[in-house]
Structure formats: C-alpha cells, structure tokens
Amino acid sequence: MPHRRQPRTAHEAALLKRSEALLPAGVRNATLNPDYAMVVKEARGARIWDCSGNEYVDYLLGSGPMLLGHAHPAVVAAVRAQLERGSNYLMVSEPAIRLAEAIVEIVPCAERVSFHSTGSEATSFAMRLARAYRGRSAILKFEGGYHGMGDHALMSNQWTATPRPFPEPVPNSAGIPESVTHEVLVAPFNDIETTSGLIETHRERLAAVIVEPLQRTIPPRPGFLEALRSQTREYDIPLIFDEVVTGFRLALGGAQAYYGVTPDLCALGKSISGGHPIGVLCGRADLLGLAGRAGRAAGSPVMLTGTFSANPVSAVAALACIEELRKPGCYERLAATGRRLMEALQATLDRAGIAARVGGEPSAFQPWFTDREIVDFRSTQSADGRLSARFSEALLEHGVVKAHEKFFVSTAHTEDDVAWTLEAFARAAERLRETRSRP
Numbered sequence: 308m309p310h311r312r313q314p315r316t317a318h319e320a321a322l323l324k325r326s327e328a329l330l331p332a333g334v335r336n337a338t339l340n341p342d343y344a345m346v347v348k349e350a351r352g353a354r355i356w357d358c359s360g361n362e363y364v365d366y367l368l369g370s371g372p373m374l375l376g377h378a379h380p381a382v383v384a385a386v387r388a389q390l391e392r393g394s395n396y397l398m399v400s401e402p403a404i405r406l407a408e409a410i411v412e413i414v415p416c417a418e419r420v421s422f423h424s425t426g427s428e429a430t431s432f433a434m435r436l437a438r439a440y441r442g443r444s445a446i447l448k449f450e451g452g453y454h455g456m457g458d459h460a461l462m463s464n465q466w467t468a469t470p471r472p473f474p475e476p477v478p479n480s481a482g483i484p485e486s487v488t489h490e491v492l493v494a495p496f497n498d499i500e501t502t503s504g505l506i507e508t509h510r511e512r513l514a515a516v517i518v519e520p521l522q523r524t525i526p527p528r529p530g531f532l533e534a535l536r537s538q539t540r541e542y543d544i545p546l547i548f549d550e551v552v553t554g555f556r557l558a559l560g561g562a563q564a565y566y567g568v569t570p571d572l573c574a575l576g577k578s579i580s581g582g583h584p585i586g587v588l589c590g591r592a593d594l595l596g597l598a599g600r601a602g603r604a605a606g607s608p609v610m611l612t613g614t615f616s617a618n619p620v621s622a623v624a625a626l627a628c629i630e631e632l633r634k635p636g637c638y639e640r641l642a643a644t645g646r647r648l649m650e651a652l653q654a655t656l657d658r659a660g661i662a663a664r665v666g667g668e669p670s671a672f673q674p675w676f677t678d679r680e681i682v683d684f685r686s687t688q689s690a691d692g693r694l695s696a697r698f699s700e701a702l703l704e705h706g707v708v709k710a711h712e713k714f715f716v717s718t719a720h721t722e723d724d725v726a727w728t729l730e731a732f733a734r735a736a737e738r739l740r741e742t743r744s745r746p
C-alpha cells in the first residue's frame with residue numbers, strides 16, 4: 308500500500324508552537340517549509356515517527372550519525388552498561404584509551420588522537436594545530452566545502468549565495484570578525500590547476516589546506532586528492548581531511564582508506580559513535596604532540612580541551628559501532644543498498660522527464676536537478692534548488708525523510724525500506740512532473 312502522510316495532530320501543532328517560541332536558532336527540520344516541520348517521537352532501525360503518528364523511512368539519520376540505524380541493540384547495550392558507571396569523568400578512562408587504539412589501527416593517518424564533542428571542534432582544533440606547527444595563520448579551503456561552525460570554517464561553504472573571485476572568501480554568517488576573512492583563501496574543488504597555483508603563490512602564508520575528500524556529495528576527480536597531497540607535502544603545509552561525514556561511512560578507515568590518500572590530520576565525528584556526541588582529531592604524532600609534551604617543552608602547548616571530551620559514553624558507543632562495522636560484508640551490503648537507491652532514483656527521474664543527476668557515493672548521495680555535470684560548487688549552482696525542496700516535500704508526503712539535499716544510507720535499511728522508498732520516489736517524481744507542467 309502506498310504510504311500517505313496524515314495531517315498534523317493538535318498535539319504536534321502545539322509542540323511546534325512551543326519550540327518556535329523558544330528555539331529561534333535551534334528548530335531544525337527535514338525541510339525549510341514550516342508546513343512540513345515535525346516533532347520526532349522516536350526512531351528505531353531505519354524508521355522514524357513524528358508526534359502525529361506518521362512513520363517514515365529515514366535517510367536524514369540525524370544528519371548522518373546513525374550509520375547502524377537508530378537505537379542499534381549493540382550500541383544501546385554498550386551505552387546502557389556505561390551509564391551505570393557514570394557518564395563523564397574529564398579524566399581519561401579505559402573506553403577512551405581503547406577507542407584511541409582502535410582509531411590508530413583503522414584510520415591510516417592516525418598516529419595520535421585527541422577527543423572532542425563535535426565535528427566543529429575537531430576541524431577548528433585541526434586548523435589551530437596546523438597554525439601552531441607552521442607559525443602562520445592562513446588556511447586554504449574549498450568553495451562549497453563545509454567544516455562546521457568555527458569562524459574560519461564558515462567561509463564560502465555550500466550556502467554561499469554570491470561567490471567571489473578565487474581566493475576571496477565569503478563569510479557565511481553574521482558575527483564573524485572581519486580579520487578572519489584575511490586568513491582564509493578559497494579554491495575550486497576538483498580544479499587542481501587553479502588550486503596548485505594558489506598554493507604556490509601563497510605557500511609562505513599557508514598554515515594548512517583543509518578539504519572534505521568527498522565534498523558534500525561531490526567525489527574527487529581521479530588524481531585531485533593525490534596532487535593536493537604531493538604539493539602540500541612538498542611545502543610542508545599540513546593537509547587536513549575533514550572526514551566528519553566520511554569517517555566510518557565510506558569505509559572503516561574513512562575516505563582516506565577509500566580513495567587511498569593519507570592526510571596529515573583528520574577530523575572525525577558524526578557516524579563513528581552511533582548518535583553520541585563526538586569529535587576526533589587524529590593524525591601525525593609530531594603535530595598532535597604540540598598539544599602535549601612537545602608543546603609544553605616549547606613553552607606554549609596548543610590547547611585542545613573540553614568538558615565532555617573523551618567522555619566514556621560516546622567512547623563505548625563508538626567501540627560498539629566499530630565491532631558491528633567490522634563484521635564481514637557490512638560495507639558491501641551498505642554500498643549495495645545505496646547503489647540500488649541511486650540507480651532507482653536516477654531511473655525514476657529520467658522516466659518522469661525531469662533533468663537530474665544523482666551523484667555521490669552509495670552511502671551519501673543526492674539528486675541535483677540539472678543536466679550539467681556536478682564537479683564543484685559552481686556547477687551545483689546550475690541546479691534547481693526549488694525543485695529539490697519540492698522533491699523533499701513530496702517524499703515526506705509519501706513517508707520518506709531525507710536531509711535538505713542528500714540521502715544518508717544506513718546498514719539498517721532493509722528490503723522493505725527500499726521498496727517503500729522506491730514507491731515514494733515514483734510518486735514524488737510524478738508530483739514534480741505535474742507541478743512543473745502547471746502554468
């Protein structure tokens with residue numbers, strides 16, 4: 308039976324009203340359209356329920372973290388057992404030590420590890436560490452890349468309305484000090500010629516190059532990451548991979564294992580701990596050492612701490628995730644589910660005569676409503692954002708939740724979930740076709 312979303316109940320409407328009154332910045336939802344706002348009641352596996360009793364197949368997955376699905380029994384059991392022993396010590400604990408050992412074993416660049424609470428902390432601290440190492444300030448990032456909420460990170464990301472000529476950054480928030488804009492250079496993703504020219508010109512100023520190896524859902528062109536790696540190595544400019552999305556998602560070793568390019572530093576978060584707050588900065592021992600003994604010996608250690616850093620609840624959750632993800636066939640099944648969804652989505656949109664390119668990697672992909680090839684931020688600007696929003700809304704009508712742009716896939720998505728989703732694809736595409744043909 309095709310699924311159809313039921314109207315909002317008075318109870319959910321009242322809850323939304325209370326949240327809007329009190330949480331001006333914090334009300335996040337699956338779409339920006341208030342008609343589709345919901346209050347979540349609960350989630351299990353790949354399903355999520357709103358407070359009006361509607362059931363959805365979930366591809367938002369808490370913005371990615373629920374790689375094993377919601378309330379995975381192994382994660383719940385590990386967390387439950389840890390809660391009985393206390394949830395925050397500040398001091399190091401055995402779960403944190405075991406998790407650091409596991410990360411060093413599975414993430415190629417990780418010789419040393421620093422634990423934090425969010426991806427934004429991990430990327431900001433990575434940039435700070437690199438600045439301390441080089442004694443310089445400037446960071447090169449890529450247009451359209453997202454690195455969280457730090458001042459240096461919030462420049463020329465995917466929400467940039469009007470890009471400026473390279474390498475001039477565009478701040479993505481009010482309240483960022485003007486001085487920060489002089490410390491960030493912006494380059495075009497996947498364009499190694501322009502990027503290497505910028506690195507060459509600014510090599511005496513650059514403290515780091517930071518990149519999402521899979522930029523949002525745009526895969527790197529063959530050779531792009533390799534060329535970035537060799538040039539940054541030549542000039543001893545630390546290369547930071549922001550693997551907050553890709554860590555444990557593309558492979559247990561992240562995008563660096565998947566694409567075969569090892570950075571100097573790496574930020575992890577989201578998918579590694581089954582929905583528990585975490586940020587991990589890992590990388591070269593000499594760089595991480597600046598936050599410890601080597602930094603103290605030099606008279607000025609790099610400060611990288613936080614009250615909830617290395618908390619044992621997130622650590623045991625991450626260890627449980629690693630154990631699950633190590634099971635044979637896990638990544639093959641995840642990729643097979645994602646590939647099926649990508650192919651079905653492309654075929655459905657093609658059949659409906661809607662120009663779209665479904666791109667990305669199987670566990671994180673999105674439809675771009677354009678007939679242009681998507682290789683960088685400027686090519687994404689050719690896509691029809693309104694159509695994309697309407698598609699998300701139509702999917703919600705038919706019981707599928709996704710992020711504004713992308714679909715995250717989990718190991719919990721079953722055959723039933725896929726069948727439900729394919730039905731929703733067909734109906735949502737039909738709806739787009741109808742609304743487009745109206746005058």
Ligand SMILES: Cc1ncc(COP(=O)(O)O)c(C=O)c1O
Pocket residue numbers: 370424425426427428430453454455456519549550551552576577
């Ligand atoms: C690539 C990337 N880096 C950093 C972040 C920031 O992580 P957090 O939201 O945990 O601060 C995000 C969050 O979406 C992200 O996608």
